[in-house]
Amino acid sequence: MINRLIIRCDNYSHGCIEGVKLEYYDVHEKQCDYLPLKCMNTGCEVTVLRKDMLAHEKECHFRLVVCRKGCGFPVAADQEQNHSCVAVLKSNMEGMEAMFNKKYKSLSESFSKLQQKVESLQTKLHLHQSSAASRDSANDDRSSYSTGAATPVPDSYGEDEHNSQRTPDSFESP
């Protein structure tokens, strides 16, 4: 029952005289033509009702247009005739130069970090190689010994297996 209530829109004072059913209020609020909206263009402080926004955007002094005088950069509409293309180009160049310098700085920083990593890896590798070389010479003595000792083991193990098959009998018989 309560949802059938018809209430007055918040934007009544701006001209929305439509009565809104409570159940549709959320929907209406989102699309009410009389909702005041601030212009999105940078520098523009104008607030207009939603229904007038399209008209305002077409004539807003701060809307961006592509300069037809020469620089081809987007400029605020009321600046198109007065601005200096050279100044726009210069500031764009400076912006690009600053961006380039920043990129270059971070690139050279990561490059020197990489270089440090490579150097420390080289040092580690060198240490590893020299210690491995001393270990290899020690291994040579042991490996000749261990292979000589390891070979007989499978044979004697096979013999043990044959023996163990006989042992249960010898355990049970007494």
Ligand SMILES: [Zn+2]
């Ligand atoms: Zn409304």
Ligand SMILES: [Zn+2]
């Ligand atoms: Zn505007």
Ligand SMILES: [Zn+2]
């Ligand atoms: Zn220009």
